[in-house]
Amino acid sequence: MSEGALASLKQVLVGKPIPSHLAHHERLTKATGLAVLSSDALSSVAYATEEILLVLVAAGTVALSYSLPIAFAIAALIAIVVSSYRQTIRAYPQGGGAYVVSKDNLGVPAGLVAGAALLIDYVLTVAVSAAAGIAAVTSALPALFHYRVWLCVFAVAVVSVVNLRGIRESGKLFAVPTYLFIVSMFVMVVYGALGAVFDFIGEAPYAPHGPGLEGVGLFLVLRAFSAGCAALTGVEAVSDGVPAFKPPEARNASIVLAWLGAILITLFLGITYLAYDFGIVPREHETVVSQIARHVFGGGVLYYAVQLVTMLILLLAANTSFADFPRLAFFLARDRFIPRQFGNQGDRLVFSNGILILGGLAALLLVVFRGETHALIPLYAVGVFISFTLSQTSMVRRWLRLRGQGWWWRAALNGAGAAVTGLVMLTIAVTKFSHGAWIVLLLIPTLVALFMMMHAHYDDVAGQLSLEGFAPPPPMTNTVLVLVGDLHRGVVKAIQYAQTLSPAAKAVFIETDPERTRRLEEKWAKWGMGAPLIVLSSPYRSLLGPLLEYIEHLQQHGDNHVVTIVLPEFIPARWWQQILHNQTALLIKGRLLFRKNVIVTDVPYHLKH
């Protein structure tokens, strides 16, 4: 593909470049902010109830009634975490991600742990959301179940491309489906509850299970609780994204987070109650929410609409990570803990490298875990709760240090949050350890160690390049040599070029066959452009040996003396023709690259066909 065609394809997919001075116009209103930043948390109601039921069903369908008290515990947890995070928003209007907050208050290692945990969770958010979104589709259209892995990967690809276009357009694109999801879930919960009470929606598949069963172990209940904690993932997205809001940023973000908490608790409790009331049992080919919706709406158009908007909000949830992952990577790159490439904005004011890596890793996870939500869940949430705990512990430290107005109750609120989320984190780590959490618990310290090694490297390089205490170097001198193997138009151009660099430029020829030397010298008289031709004899037919000896001889001229080797190189019109020509130039460059004070310059001669 030509360069122009590639550029056009890029414009069609990701849009035209956006100038830097327009950066401010890409901000979020409260309404679009809710659509973009809270979809991760809200969408988890599509699978959180199911994950609780899936654990409990191991003890028989009678154990499913435990879902109600577990859901209440999780609702309380949501309330605590949301209240705690609203304080973070006010304290860190420039963006209070767990990485920044923990680094500020608990030190660099804590910040890096939070950062590593969040990076992992962002990847999992994309994978889990795509898997759950496609599960909503295959619940409605079972014929597609067989293709779910590729549908998941396709969904991730679509979201990646949308994000390469930039965040405001993503907001516009997804605002409508978010609100449709909220409305349709409310309708389903309210209509379903009323229908059950006033008996206008038909017989439920099972009767509700009687509560208070014996024989269900504490460990199983805790595992079910841990599984349900997936409902909390994404709550932190709002506080991470404060600077993306329109001014006043902190106030807008804080209001959006309160809305989010209220909606999340209502929907989660409502869905869990209906699942309990309808006696729903989790199935492999149909999600719990799909079963509820099918029962409430009777499998008609409304049912399909619910599945569609469920899929859309889950894609939007994946989208949240596409805003957060590159932003966190940017902070880490700015602080030189990860490669600097993540610090570059693309020409659409988005962090293209982060987006591409996130999409790639999520697609990989989906392929490895065969697109199954349930298989991915044990890896999820651990990281989120590590970052919750660190972030809120940080806030406690902050209030204790600053002691501003109302510091004691603020510290108490964040302290309660930290204690509860810390406890949940331990519960999740223990109960899900063997189901996959160990992978994340192994990955986090590995990432932290890598971050620290890279940081040390960058510090070292900066020190070596620093001009502080650098003695001004003596003037540099330069000998220019053209390495020739023949004399043709490309060589003539290279000689001319060398002569613009230094009037004393010389040509060097390595002799392997005296007959060839004689023929070259004949041509040289006419086409050598007046440059002297130095013939170095090579009894072993090696090109490099005699050249290196000659360079060493020249470098005795002085300490800051450079030898420039000009290499005539003809560039074929088509790339594959390159292999038909001697790779001598490449070989010479490779060998000279690491030699001190030798600089190799290719002079390309472009062939036309």
Add this chain to the structure above:
Amino acid sequence: MSEGALASLKQVLVGKPIPSHLAHHERLTKATGLAVLSSDALSSVAYATEEILLVLVAAGTVALSYSLPIAFAIAALIAIVVSSYRQTIRAYPQGGGAYVVSKDNLGVPAGLVAGAALLIDYVLTVAVSAAAGIAAVTSALPALFHYRVWLCVFAVAVVSVVNLRGIRESGKLFAVPTYLFIVSMFVMVVYGALGAVFDFIGEAPYAPHGPGLEGVGLFLVLRAFSAGCAALTGVEAVSDGVPAFKPPEARNASIVLAWLGAILITLFLGITYLAYDFGIVPREHETVVSQIARHVFGGGVLYYAVQLVTMLILLLAANTSFADFPRLAFFLARDRFIPRQFGNQGDRLVFSNGILILGGLAALLLVVFRGETHALIPLYAVGVFISFTLSQTSMVRRWLRLRGQGWWWRAALNGAGAAVTGLVMLTIAVTKFSHGAWIVLLLIPTLVALFMMMHAHYDDVAGQLSLEGFAPPPPMTNTVLVLVGDLHRGVVKAIQYAQTLSPAAKAVFIETDPERTRRLEEKWAKWGMGAPLIVLSSPYRSLLGPLLEYIEHLQQHGDNHVVTIVLPEFIPARWWQQILHNQTALLIKGRLLFRKNVIVTDVPYHLKH
């Protein structure tokens, strides 16, 4: 591994470099010439009889008696081909390979067909010989049968390394085993025949089969004959290798070829007779020659010695191709039909590229065909007989053209050879087509087409680069720019370097953030080495756009005006650290490489740790 350690390893494996002026001392005597160049033909007695029997046995063991008349026909064919080739040697003392001879007399396309056929057959010679050699070993040591594929590959690797050391040492290394093979086969045939007549070697496994059976189709007999023609492969090696002999080259080669013919016919007929007389039937795990030897020598030390020398001569046969393949590739490269890399001699006066490719392809074939001689045989021989036919037809044309002394009987002799080998070629192509010969018949025209395309490309490039009719270009002018993104020790070095190229060198900075520009300008006053700093603004944060615009602006200076972009680049001490740094330099080089009159020069700054 360090460069020094690599060089030492290379010296241990392939020996010290040999200077060009010693080239003449690497020549072959008649005795070593027979060892090196006739082993391919001689070694085929180790499997040719077996291949005949394997075809005949399909019609029942009673059909095996047809092996005798078939063997006589093949012996006659050998006599004709050898006589014919002795004329080629005298006519082409500089090396009468089928490629050179056919190109000279029948034109380029015929030469390329012969060349393609021979290249393929050289690869097959290595593969078949290695497979048959390892079969000799596994016949004696059946426990190794399971590992035969890897033993084959290992054998090819050993022969490749020996050849990278150079041809004279190969001759010395293998002369003893060749003569041991000839002697041991003679002893086996004579002792076996006498033993059978005078009854001192025990009862044969079967009685000889009565001749003259009905019901064996002509097609089967022709297929058996085709299979046995594998005995002729390698006969051409002597005429290809004439220049490798000591002077008088042609006379020595001609004598060696006569010896070869006589020995080959005797051994082949003797072995086939013994197989017939002992009533031997081919088996999967033991070769026919092994069965004969076991019967003659009774399974003692002599038997094992025969198997060992059989393996050694087969490795030497593979070795013949390692002399011929690179030599033919050299001719093709010299005539610009294949990439020029094949025209380079390595530092041991051998054609290293050809050796490596031959060894690699043969190893690949052995893996694909599971190291089975019988599976490889149908691909073999077709190519050889195509080149026989072309080579001898060429000789007929030559005699008719030159009409020297005795031209008419010489033409008749070569004509008979051409007619017979042409007929055999058709027989092989038809009878073995579906068993694998089709692969070769498809590959030959494909290779010929590739050769012609490459030739056209090289001609075109030579035309474009030719100085004939080239108007001396106007004097070149040059603007030197240093592209800077920051100011550190590496940049200071690059500025100094640019100033040696042109006192008017300027630095260029692409502004994406005015604050950074301000900081840079502050540093510039102290460390800018007096070079002017040009700031190009980039509203879209693209580095390349503004740079390309500026270059275009500069190039309006004139037709032969070049812009040199000096890129400061720091080289980390360890290669993997490279990925931790911005790949901007690489990106810029990639984009500027194909722009006319722009030359990019890296100035490396080597970090210490």
